[in-house]
Amino acid sequence: MKMPPEQITLEQWDKRYPLLKAQGLQERFYGGPLGRHAEYGDTRLRSLKLDNSPAALALWNLLLSENERLHRARAEGRKIVGTMKDLGTVPVLADCFKNVTAFYPDGAWWTPCLMEQNEGLFESASQYGFDESFCPVRAMVGAFINGEHFPIPDALICSTGAICDDVSAITQKLVQLGFAMHWWEMPRRRMPDEGEESALLPCGWKAPRVQVEFVQAELAGVKSVLEALTGRQLVTKDLRRGIQRANGFRRILNELRLLVYTADPCPMGSLEMLAAEMLALHYCSDYTEATLVLEALLDEVGERLLAATGVLAADTARVFWVNPPADLRAMNLLEECGGRVCGTEYLFAHTLAEIREDIEPLEALARTALADPMVGSTHERAEYICRQAVRFGAEGVVISRIGGASHCAVEGRVIGQAVRDALEIPVVETEIQTLCDSADSQLRTRLEALVENIKQRRSS
Amino acid sequence: MKTVYYTCPFVPKELIAACGLLPMRSVPALQADIRIEGMCSYAAAWLEELEQRVDSGEDFIAVFSTACDQMRRAFDLYHQSEQSSFLLNVPSMTTENSFRYYVQELRRLEQFLCSISGETPDWRRNCRQTANKVELTRPNKAIAITGGPLNSMIYKSIERLLSEGAAGVVFDATEGALTPELVGIDAAGENDPLEAIARIYFELPAIWRRPNNSYYQWMAQACNAAGADAIILVRHVFCDLWHGQGPELSKRLSVPVLELNVDGQGELPVAAVSRIEAFLEALG
Missing domain, CATH: 3.40.50.11890 (Rossmann fold)
Incomplete structure (x- = not known):
C-alpha cells in the first residue's frame, strides 16, 4: 500500500524497507536498506529526515553506493577518470567514451559530513598543511592519501585559472604527492568589450568569442587526454551523442525542479532535491542508473501533485538557497523552521542548462563551461540569482557560506546586497559547518527569524 | 599624467x-x-x-x-x-x-x-630598467624570504629581527619584490614590442602557476646563488595558495623554512616575532 508522503528518520526507513520488499519493491543492483550505509560509516543519515518514497530510497542508494560502484567499474576494466572543479562539463566529454567512468573526487567534501568526521579525512589533510582555513574540499587530500573511499583514478583532469584558491592549492599538492594531473585553463569570464565579437552562453550570459575559442582549444586538449587513455578517437558523432544524453538528463532534472519548486504543498524535500541536482554533475558515475532514479522521482512527484499532497505543510515560506551546504542536515533544518526551498544556485547553474546541439560540439561545451557561475563576476552571479529567485517566487534568500572557501567572503556580501536592492526580500547569510550541530541553535534561530520575517511581510 | x-x-x-x-x-x-x-x-x-x-x-x-x-x-x-x-x-x-x-x-x-x-x-x-645590484655583505645566517607581498613596515621588522640575530636577507623573493630582468631588452626596437615584453613577464615564477615547478626551480637556483641558509615564507591569512606550499618548500629546497602568518595588522604579530627569534636560535 502506498504511504502518504512524509519525511522519516533512518530508523523509520529501516522498518519501512522490509514492508516495501514484502509488497514487491523492485530495486537495482545497488539497492538495499538505507540503514546499511549508516552501519558502514555514513552515520549522518541517522540525523536526517528522508523522504519515504521508493524513488527517494533509490536516489540515496545510488548516491551512497558511488564508491562501491566505482571500484566495481574498475574491476570490470573501465577507465576511471577523476574530473575536478569544472562541475559538469568534462563528464559530458568522458561520457562519450564507452569504457570511461568519470566522477568528481572533490565530491569527497561531503564525506566528513556523512561520516560525521569519524573517517579522519580532515586530520589527514591537516598533516599536509590543509587545515580549517581551507574549505571542506580539503577532505579530498585525505581520500587520495588513504585510498579508502574512491579508487585512485586512471587520469585526473582539473580546470585551473578562474577557480577557487582552495582547489587550486589542493590539486597542486596532489601533483606533488605523485598524482599526475592534466590541467586545463579556464579564464575568468568577462563581458565583451564594445564592438567585440561575442557569443551567447547558457544562463543568459555573454562572453567574447576569443574566450570561447580559447576554452574550446583547452577542451580539445582534454579530449586528447581521454583519447590517449582509452586508445579510441572521439568523432563528432560521438560528441553530439554525449551532448544529447546530457541534455536528456538535464531536461528531466529541470522538469523535476520546476514541479517541485513551484508546487504547493511542496512535493519533495530540499534534501532529496539537493541530491537530485547533484546527479547532473557526473550522473553519480552511472548515466543509465541516474536517469532511472531521476525518472522515478519525477513520477513520484507527478503522483503527489495529482493527489495534492506533499511533504511539508501548504504555504510554507519560500526560500531560495545559494551554495551547497557543507552539512546536509541544514536542509532539514530550514524545513523544521517552517521554510521550504523554492529554488537553488548550488554553484553549477551551467550544468542545469541545456548544451547547444546546433553548433560544433566542443564549442558548445566551451560555451557551457564558460557559463560556470564561479568563473564570472560575482555581480553576474548575483544578478542570475535574483532572476531565478523571481522566477520561482522566492520570499527570502539563504546564502550558505562555505567556511574557508576563497570565493565566499566577498560573494556573500555582493549577492546579499544585490538581492536586497533588487528584490527587497530578506536575506540570511550564514556559514554552515561540516557538522552544524554545535551551531544548530544559532543556525535555527537565524532560519526561524527569516521565516518569521517572510510571514510578517505576507500579512503586512 | x-x-x-x-x-x-x-x-x-x-x-x-x-x-x-x-x-x-x-x-x-x-x-x-x-x-x-x-x-x-x-x-x-x-x-x-x-x-x-x-x-x-x-x-x-x-x-x-x-x-x-x-x-x-x-x-x-x-x-x-x-x-x-x-x-x-x-x-x-x-x-x-x-x-x-x-x-x-x-x-x-x-x-x-x-x-x-x-x-x-x-x-x-618605456621605463628604462637598470640592474639594481647591491653588493651585500653576507651575514652569518643568510636568509631568503618568499611568500606574499610585504609592505615596508613588515619587511623592516623582519630585517631588524634578523639583524639582531646576526642574520640578514640575502634574497627577496616575495611577490611584491618580483620583477622581470629586462636589461638589454629594447622593446621599442622589437617588431611587436608588446609581445616581446609579454614573453618576458609571462616567464616570471609564481606559486599559483599550474603546475608550479618553475617557481621551485627558480627559487632553488636563486637560493643557491645567494647562499641562503634558510628561508622565511610569509603568507597572508586566508591566502590558500601560499598556505598549501609551506611543506613543499622545505622538501624541495633542503634548507630550514619558517612559515609566518601576517594577519592584516600593520606590524608583525607578536607570535611571528617569537617564531623568528626561535628560528634564528635553532639555526645556530
Whole structure:
C-alpha cells in the first residue's frame, strides 16, 4: 500500500524497507536498506529526515553506493577518470567514451559530513598543511592519501585559472604527492568589450568569442587526454551523442525542479532535491542508473501533485538557497523552521542548462563551461540569482557560506546586497559547518527569524 | 599624467608607460579596516588603499589581476564603485595557448589605458630598467624570504629581527619584490614590442602557476646563488595558495623554512616575532 508522503528518520526507513520488499519493491543492483550505509560509516543519515518514497530510497542508494560502484567499474576494466572543479562539463566529454567512468573526487567534501568526521579525512589533510582555513574540499587530500573511499583514478583532469584558491592549492599538492594531473585553463569570464565579437552562453550570459575559442582549444586538449587513455578517437558523432544524453538528463532534472519548486504543498524535500541536482554533475558515475532514479522521482512527484499532497505543510515560506551546504542536515533544518526551498544556485547553474546541439560540439561545451557561475563576476552571479529567485517566487534568500572557501567572503556580501536592492526580500547569510550541530541553535534561530520575517511581510 | 596603481608582478609597467601613464606598483600597508570574514588581508588592504585614494579625490586607474581568487573577488567589490579599473586575466598555465591569451589580454589593457590617456602606445617611453645590484655583505645566517607581498613596515621588522640575530636577507623573493630582468631588452626596437615584453613577464615564477615547478626551480637556483641558509615564507591569512606550499618548500629546497602568518595588522604579530627569534636560535 502506498504511504502518504512524509519525511522519516533512518530508523523509520529501516522498518519501512522490509514492508516495501514484502509488497514487491523492485530495486537495482545497488539497492538495499538505507540503514546499511549508516552501519558502514555514513552515520549522518541517522540525523536526517528522508523522504519515504521508493524513488527517494533509490536516489540515496545510488548516491551512497558511488564508491562501491566505482571500484566495481574498475574491476570490470573501465577507465576511471577523476574530473575536478569544472562541475559538469568534462563528464559530458568522458561520457562519450564507452569504457570511461568519470566522477568528481572533490565530491569527497561531503564525506566528513556523512561520516560525521569519524573517517579522519580532515586530520589527514591537516598533516599536509590543509587545515580549517581551507574549505571542506580539503577532505579530498585525505581520500587520495588513504585510498579508502574512491579508487585512485586512471587520469585526473582539473580546470585551473578562474577557480577557487582552495582547489587550486589542493590539486597542486596532489601533483606533488605523485598524482599526475592534466590541467586545463579556464579564464575568468568577462563581458565583451564594445564592438567585440561575442557569443551567447547558457544562463543568459555573454562572453567574447576569443574566450570561447580559447576554452574550446583547452577542451580539445582534454579530449586528447581521454583519447590517449582509452586508445579510441572521439568523432563528432560521438560528441553530439554525449551532448544529447546530457541534455536528456538535464531536461528531466529541470522538469523535476520546476514541479517541485513551484508546487504547493511542496512535493519533495530540499534534501532529496539537493541530491537530485547533484546527479547532473557526473550522473553519480552511472548515466543509465541516474536517469532511472531521476525518472522515478519525477513520477513520484507527478503522483503527489495529482493527489495534492506533499511533504511539508501548504504555504510554507519560500526560500531560495545559494551554495551547497557543507552539512546536509541544514536542509532539514530550514524545513523544521517552517521554510521550504523554492529554488537553488548550488554553484553549477551551467550544468542545469541545456548544451547547444546546433553548433560544433566542443564549442558548445566551451560555451557551457564558460557559463560556470564561479568563473564570472560575482555581480553576474548575483544578478542570475535574483532572476531565478523571481522566477520561482522566492520570499527570502539563504546564502550558505562555505567556511574557508576563497570565493565566499566577498560573494556573500555582493549577492546579499544585490538581492536586497533588487528584490527587497530578506536575506540570511550564514556559514554552515561540516557538522552544524554545535551551531544548530544559532543556525535555527537565524532560519526561524527569516521565516518569521517572510510571514510578517505576507500579512503586512 | 594619471597614475596607474597595480599590485600584480604580471602587469608590465613598460606597457603602462608606453600608454602615456605613470605606473605605480603598490604594496599596501596592512592595516585593513575592511573586515570581511575569510577575505585575504592583503586583498583587503589593497582595497582600502584604493578607497582612501578615491576619498582624497585622486584621479587614478587601478589594475587588478586574476592571479588569485581573492584578488579577482576584490575587483568585484571595487568595481562597484565605478572607478576606472581593469581586471587583467593572467593565465595559470604556461602553455602556448595560455601565452597567446595573455598577449590578447595585454592588448586589451593597452587599448583601455590609451583610451584614458588619449595617447597612442609609444614604447620609447618605456621605463628604462637598470640592474639594481647591491653588493651585500653576507651575514652569518643568510636568509631568503618568499611568500606574499610585504609592505615596508613588515619587511623592516623582519630585517631588524634578523639583524639582531646576526642574520640578514640575502634574497627577496616575495611577490611584491618580483620583477622581470629586462636589461638589454629594447622593446621599442622589437617588431611587436608588446609581445616581446609579454614573453618576458609571462616567464616570471609564481606559486599559483599550474603546475608550479618553475617557481621551485627558480627559487632553488636563486637560493643557491645567494647562499641562503634558510628561508622565511610569509603568507597572508586566508591566502590558500601560499598556505598549501609551506611543506613543499622545505622538501624541495633542503634548507630550514619558517612559515609566518601576517594577519592584516600593520606590524608583525607578536607570535611571528617569537617564531623568528626561535628560528634564528635553532639555526645556530
